Amino acid sequence: WDEPVVLELGRPGRRGFLAPEPEPDVRADVDALLPPGVRREAPPALPELSEFEVQRHYLHLAQMTLGMMGINLFGTCTMKYNPRVNERVTARPELAEVHPGQPEETLQGVLEVVHRFERILRELSGMERFVFQPGGGADAAYTHACITRAYHASRGELERRTEVITTIQTHPCSAATAAAAGFDVITLPLGPDGYPTLESLKAAVSDRTAALMVGNPDDMGIYNPEIKQWVEAVHEAGGLCFYDHANFNGVMTRIRARELGFDACMYMLHKTFAGPKGGGGPAVGAYGCAEHLVPFLPRPLVEERDGRYGLDHDGPQSIGRVREYWGNVPVVVKAYSWVRALGAEGLRQAADLSVIANNYMETRLLEIPGVTKSHPQIAAHRLEMTRYSLEQVTEETGIDVHDIQNRMVDYGVDAPWLAHEPWLIPQPITPEPGELWSKEDIDTWIDVLAAVVQEAHDDPERVRTAPHNQAIHQVDASGVDDPDQWATTWRAHLRKRAAA
Amino acid sequence: WDEPVVLELGRPGRRGFLAPEPEPDVRADVDALLPPGVRREAPPALPELSEFEVQRHYLHLAQMTLGMMGINLFGTCTMKYNPRVNERVTARPELAEVHPGQPEETLQGVLEVVHRFERILRELSGMERFVFQPGGGADAAYTHACITRAYHASRGELERRTEVITTIQTHPCSAATAAAAGFDVITLPLGPDGYPTLESLKAAVSDRTAALMVGNPDDMGIYNPEIKQWVEAVHEAGGLCFYDHANFNGVMTRIRARELGFDACMYMLHKTFAGPKGGGGPAVGAYGCAEHLVPFLPRPLVEERDGRYGLDHDGPQSIGRVREYWGNVPVVVKAYSWVRALGAEGLRQAADLSVIANNYMETRLLEIPGVTKSHPQIAAHRLEMTRYSLEQVTEETGIDVHDIQNRMVDYGVDAPWLAHEPWLIPQPITPEPGELWSKEDIDTWIDVLAAVVQEAHDDPERVRTAPHNQAIHQVDASGVDDPDQWATTWRAHLRKRAAA
Amino acid sequence: MANSAPDLRRELLDAIGVADPEQLFEQIPADHRLRGALTLPPALRSEVELERHLRTLLARNGSAESHLSFLGRGVWPHHVPAICDELAQRTEFVTSEWGTPASDHGRNQAWFEFASQLGELLELDFVGLPVYSWGCALGHAVRMAARITGRRRVLVPADLDPERRAVLRTYCEPPETRSHLTIELVAVDAETGGLDLADLERRLGDDVAAVYFETPTSLGAIEGRAAEIAALARGRGAETIAGVDPLSLGVLAPPSSYGADIAVGSTQPLGIHMNCGGGTGGFIATRDEERYARQYPTLQVSIAPTRVPGEHGFAMALFEQSSYGRREEGNDWTGNSVYLWAVVNAAYMALLGPQGFRDLGELILQRCHYAARRLGALDGVRIRYPHAFKELVVDFSGSGRTVAAINAALLERGIFGGSDLSTDHPELGQSALYCVTEVHAQEDIDRLADALQEVLAR
C-alpha cells in the first residue's frame, strides 16, 4: 500500500465518531460551564475521516508491519508464540473493564491471578515476594535501584553507598536506571573467558558499593560460572545483588536466583513468559526480592487471607510507586496462562528446546562463509543465544550488517537483532530461535542469510540499496539527529519542509 | 507470501491442539465403547502443525485476500461498511454461545432483537411478518417458491399452477429456486425501454401462473414503472408476486413492496443491511409476506406477549423449514444495529448518497474513451448501479473485461463485477459505489480503469498477462471443467498429478 | 458516510448537474411512492449508545457460559480455538467479496484447504463448498441421487432429527409437483439405535434413489452395520448417503470405507460458535467421479496452474452447472452460503491434525460413557443405546417425571437439561437427548448427576 500519513487524508466535515447527544435535561450552555478564557479557539488540525477510512488506513499499516508474520529469530528478546487464547481471555470485560480502585470483593478474580502467579515466580526464583508494577524490564531495574536507595537509607548508609556495579554485557538499562536513581555506575569489561574476571569485580567492590546489577547468561549466551562468588563478594561489602533475568530462557527450571545468593531479580513477562511484545509494550518487569527487601517494595501487595484476596497498601518503608496502580495486569494474566499451559515439565522442555535450537542454528550458521562466532575460544555450548560477527563479509564486500538486515526482509524474514551498545563484536548479529521456531523456519532463515551473504559478493549494490520489494525503500536516516530536519510530528515536518 | 497448501506443511508428531486428558474416573477402554468394526484404521492424512504455524499460515492467506482493504465498487451487492462494533457485539458469549433450544426465558435478548428487527422490516416493506431462516437471498427466493407451492396446494390448485414467471434481468436465483421447487420457469426478455413490456407479461400470465418473481430496479439501475400493473395482472390470474429486493438501496425509504401490491419480498441482510459479505455468508435472506401468506411461513415465528418473547412453532400449514433453527441470528443483530444507527433519516440519506454516487460515477466513467452505458436511449437517471460496456475497447485492442479485471488489481483496487448470466450487454462491467465509497475512492477507482483502458491501447500484452504484482500470476482455469484436471481436494490433485 | 459532508455532497451533485437529489429518483412514478412517513425507532447514532443498547438486550440471554448446558441436537457446544475466532473476525476475510483469482487468492486457498482436509477426514476426493446446513446438504444430496438414478423414493431413518427431516421434506417437494420425491422412514433397532436392517430390506426396491443413514445417529447411537446398509442399497441400485459428524472421524471409520457414495454432515462442530443456530453449515462430498461431480449444486474450488510453472492458483470448477451459470437449468441453486465459516473450518482441521481428531473423538466417547454410567445409575433413569458418541438418550420414564418438569428443576440450578424428545419421539417415552463433549469436564457431569438425583428424589 502506498499509504499517506493520516493527516493528509480525509475531507472537511467527515466524521468517524459521533458522541452521544446530551439528553434534553443534560443540555447546557457550554461556555457557562467554563471559567473565562479557557475555551479552545481554533479546533485542532486533526484529520476528518469516516470510520471506514480510519479502519482501512490502520489495517493497511498493519499489513505493512511484519510482526511475527515472517520468521523472526530476534535475539535478546526470546520471541515466543503469543497464544491467541490469552488475547481472547484478556479482552473480556471482566478484565478490560475493571477499575483498579474497585472494592476488593469485586476484584477477587484478578487478585487471585496475581497472587497465584506471584507464587509461581517465587517458586522459579526462590524469592520471597514479587510486584508487577514496573512497566518493563528497564522499569524493574529502576525499581531495584530505588529499593537499593531505600535499603541503604534505612541503614543510614545511602550517602556513602554511591556506586552500582554492572558489566559491559549487562543490558544498558541496568546502568541507566542506576544512574537515574542517583548512583555512579562502574562497568566491568569482559575478561578472557568471555565474562568479567572475578578479580575485576573484587577490585570494583568497596564500602561505596550499593549494588551489583547483572544479567547472566549475557546475550552472547555465556554463563558466568563464578557468579556465586560475585554475589558473595558484593554481600561481604554490604551491597545488594540484582539478577536481570532477561535471558531466563536458557536457565529456566535449572537455577534459582535466590539460591545463587541474589537479593532480587526480574523477569520480562512480555517476552520470556509469552506476553506479546506489542512493538514495545504494554509490558511487565516482574520484580522479586528476598525477605529483607520486602519492606521496601512498591505497594500495594496482594495478600491472601482465608481464601479472600486483598491489597496491602501499608508499607512505611516502601519506595511508594514506580508507576500508578498495579501494572499491566493483562500481561500478568497472559504470563500466568502460559506457565499453567506448560507446567514444570513444559517449562523445562521449553528451555531444552530453546538451547537445542540455538545450538542447531549455530552449527548451520557457522557453515556460512564469513560468519564467525564471538569468543570462539570458548568451547562449551552456549545458552539460548550467541553473538556472531559478519566482519569478514564486510571486509570482503563492503556490505555491513545494516545492509544485510535491509536485504533479508526482501525474503520475507525479519532481520536479526545486532547488539546493544557498546558493540564489542564488530558487525554483530544476534539471532535466537527460542523454543518457538521450527527447524524448517530456522533453516529457511539461515538459507536467506546465506543467500544474502552470497549476494554481497556477487551483487553488492543490490544488497547495499535494499530493500527492493517492501512497502518503502531504504530510509535515509542521516538527518534525524539534525534539528533542522528531524520531525517527530507532521506539523514540525510541514514547517521544516516549508523552510527548506 | 509464497504460501504452500496447508497439506504440504508441518512435520509428523507436531501438535496444534491438545484435547483435555480424560479424568481418571472418566478414562475407559475406547475400543470397548465402540461396536465392532467401526473404528477408524488409518489416521486421516491431515497436516501436523503447531498452533503458531496454523495461525501464521491463515494470516498469510488473510493478507493475500483483498476484501475491503482496497477500493471495491462491487455491483449487484451494494458493498457497505461493516461496522466493527457489530462484530464486537455479536462475538460476545451472550450471543455466540447461545443454543437455539434454550428455555425461552434464557433467550429473551435474542428474541427481542429479532422481534424488533422484524417490526422494522415490516415498516420498510408494509409486509405482515418476516422470517430470518433463509440462509441467503437465494434461499429466500426458494422460500417463496415453497410458500407458493403451499399456498396453491392449500387452494387445491398446485397441480395446475406449474409456472413461475421471472425476467431476464432478475437474479438467476429466482429462476433456479422456482425450478428446484418444481415449477416451470418463464423468463421475459427486455423490451425497448430496458425492462420487459407489460404485453409480454400479460402474454405469459395464465391460470398456470403460480407466481411472479422479480427484482426491481434491475442491476442496470432501470426501474420498471409498470410494476404495479404487473402485480395486478398476476394477481388477476391468481398468482403470487415476490419482490426480490436485492437492489433495495436505490429505493430504500421511497417505496414499500406491499403498497405496490406484492405478496412477499426479501432483503439481503448481509449486504443491504450492512452485514458483512464474508466471501459469501453467513448470510440472511429476510423473507417477508402479507397476511394471507403468513400461515405458510416456515416456523418458528417470534411472538411477543406482554413484553415477554416466545417462539411459535405452531403452523399446520407451514412449509416447515428451509434450514434448521432460526437462521443466522448474528447477522440479524448486525442488521438491526445498522438500522438503529441510522434511523429513518439516515436510511434516506444512505439511499440518496448511494444514488448520487452512482450518477457521479457514471458522469466520470462515460468520459473514458470506449466506455458506454447500457440502453443509452434511456435518459432518466439510474438508481444505485448501471451496467457499462467495454465492447469498444475490446474491438479496438482485443483486451476483454477479464483482462481488465486482472490488471486493475495490480493497482490495489478490486475488479468490478461483470454481470449475471446471460450477458445481455457485451463486455459488461457493473461498478456500484453505494453510500460507502468516498469521492476520493471513486475517483481513484475510475482513474485506474482509465489507466488500464489506456494501457490496453498502449501495451495490450501487459494487460493480457496481468496481474503482475499480486500474490500469484494469472490463473489458467482452462482445465477446471475437465474431469482429468479438476481437483477440488488435495488428494484428488495428488492423484491426477501423478497420473498426468 | 464519507460523502455526507455537505460540501462534498454538493460537489458530487454539481458534477452530475442536478440541484436536488430527488431528481435522481425520477424513474419512480409518483403513485409508487411511500404513503406516509416511515416510523422507525429513533437513531442511536453514537456507537456509545448503540452498543450499550445492544449489550443491554443481549444481556437478557443465558448461554453456555452462564449456564451448564447439555443441549445439542444439531447445534453443539464445542470449544472454539482462539485461532478460529481470530480468523472469523479478520477484516480481510469478513469483508471478502468476489474479486479476481489473484486478489482473492488467500481466501480461495483457504476454501480449497477446507475441502481438502474434509476430504482427508472423509476419504473422499470431491468436496463442494458448504451449503447452509446439514439438512440442506441432505436435501441436495437426495436430489443428486434422484437425478443420478432417475428414481424418486428415498429411505431415511425413522429417528432422523425433526429439524433436518423438515428441511428434507421441503427439498423433496409436495406430491403435487412433477419432481416430488417420496420420503419413507426405516425403523430403528430399539436396542442399538441403528437402522433395522430387516425393515430396510423390506422397503428397498428398484425405485429407491437413495438410502440415508447416520452415524452417529440423530440420537447419538453409533451405527454398527454401516457396511451392510451400503451393500443392501448398492444391491438394489440405490445410492448410499451417509450423514456423519466430522468430529467423530478420528475414531470412527470414514464413510468411504463402508461404501457410502455421498457423505453429508454439519460443519458447525469444526470451530464455529453455536450463534443461536446461526453457526450451522453443511457439507457434501463424494468420490471424484463425473457421475457425482456433474450433479453438485454447489460452487467448488479447484486447484489450477498459473502462467508461472509450478505456481498454484485456484478457480471455480464446474461453475457452468450451477444456477449462476445456467439459471433454472442448473443443478438446484446456489448463492451466498457460509463461506466465511469454511475458512474457519479449514483452520480448525489444521489445528487438530490426525492426532487431535483422534484424541478429541476418544475423549468424547469416554465422557459420554461416564455420563451414561453416572446418569444410568440414578433411580428410574435408563440410558437407551449402548454405543453413543456425543449424544445420549436418557430415558426418565421410570422416574414418573416428565422431561419438562425435570428440565425446569435443572434450570433453577443453572443447568440446561437435555433436549426434550417426548414430543418428537413418543416411542422413547419421557426421554431427553443429553449432549456431552470436550467442554464437559467430569465435574460438570457430576454436577448434573447430583442435581438430577436431587430433582428426582423430591
Added chain:
Amino acid sequence: MANSAPDLRRELLDAIGVADPEQLFEQIPADHRLRGALTLPPALRSEVELERHLRTLLARNGSAESHLSFLGRGVWPHHVPAICDELAQRTEFVTSEWGTPASDHGRNQAWFEFASQLGELLELDFVGLPVYSWGCALGHAVRMAARITGRRRVLVPADLDPERRAVLRTYCEPPETRSHLTIELVAVDAETGGLDLADLERRLGDDVAAVYFETPTSLGAIEGRAAEIAALARGRGAETIAGVDPLSLGVLAPPSSYGADIAVGSTQPLGIHMNCGGGTGGFIATRDEERYARQYPTLQVSIAPTRVPGEHGFAMALFEQSSYGRREEGNDWTGNSVYLWAVVNAAYMALLGPQGFRDLGELILQRCHYAARRLGALDGVRIRYPHAFKELVVDFSGSGRTVAAINAALLERGIFGGSDLSTDHPELGQSALYCVTEVHAQEDIDRLADALQEVLAR
C-alpha cells in the same frame, strides 16, 4: 512447540552432535543447579481447560459492565471504539518486534501519527513515544526541567493525585542522593480548585526548576489562571509543565496557548481499556527546540526520506541520547513501554477528529454539570468546585455519613461510588471523586442520585 516432536528433536540433536540435551547446559556449574524439584501447579495443557480456568477466575471480578461505576482518578471509564479493539488485537501489531524501517514501516507510521495528532491537540511540535504512565511522564518532565535549568526545586499542586505524586517522589530521588530534587506543594484555592497564585508566588524563586499544574486538576477542577501561572514561572526562569487530559482539548485551550513549556498527561483516555490499571500510558510533548528535544529520555520517530524521492520513511530520532545509545550517560532511561497502545491512540484520535473531540468534551462538561446539579441538590451533599471536567468532588460531610459507608451501600445497589478522598485529602472532609464521562447516560446519573438519596435518607 514446533520442535518437540521426538523425531525432529532427535534430528536437531544429531546435527549438533550431542546425545543428551543436558550436555548443552554444561556451562552451568553443578552447585548452581536447582535444589529439589520445582513445585508448580499442574499443567492445563489443553486450551479447553486453560481457558475455562482463566474464565472462572476472571468471573470473580466485577467490572464497569456488571456495575455502574463512577470510579476515575487516573484510570477512566471511556467508550473504546470497536476499531480500537480491532487494532489492539491485530496480530501484526501485537507481535511486532524491532525490524528494519521497511519491515516495521506500518507500525512506525502509526507511531508517527500518534505523535503528530497528539501534537495537533496540544499545539506542540515535538512529541516522544509514550512512557508507562502520566506519573512517569511527569517524573521525566521534571527531570528534563532540572537538567535544562540546572535547578533542583519543583512546585506541584497540593492536591496532586497521590498515585502520581508517589511516582514523582520516586523520580525525584531521596535527599541523600546528589541529584535529589525537592518537591514542594503549592496550596490550592478552596473555591475554584485551581492553584493559589499568592502561594505560588511566595514559593517561586530562582532555584525553582519547574512549576507543575494540571487542568483539569487531579480533582477535576478546570484551572482558570493557567496563563498567569506560566507567566509567573517564566518570570523566575522556571519551566512550566502542564498536565492535561487529552480528551479535554476539544473544549479547553491547548497548553501551548497559555505558555506551558512541557505538556504531560495520560494516553489511556484515547481508546484504551482500563485493564485494571494496565491501560495507563503517559505522553511528553514540548516545542520543537533543541533545549527540550535534547533532554527527552524517550524514543521518538521522525519522518525521513527514502532512496526514492517523495517517499516517506520513518526512523528513530535522537536515539543516541537514550539509554540504548549511551547507557548511563543517556537521559534517564527507556525500554519497552506501551507502544502498542500508541497505535490504538493514533486510530482513536483519527476517529474523533476535531469535531469529535469538541463534541465529546462538551458532552462530558454537560454531563458533569448535570451530575453536579443532581447530587448537589441532595441533603447534606455539596459539590466542591464550580467548573469541573470529567471528575467531581462530592462532599458528603454535611450528611454525617462517611464515604466508606455510603459506598458500601451503593455497592449493594450495584454501583461503584466515587473514589474515597477522605484519607488522602482530609481537608475535604468526607468527599469522594465521582467520574462522569460519555459512558454515563442521564439515566445512570439519575440512578446514582436516586440511590444516594435513598442511602442518605436511611
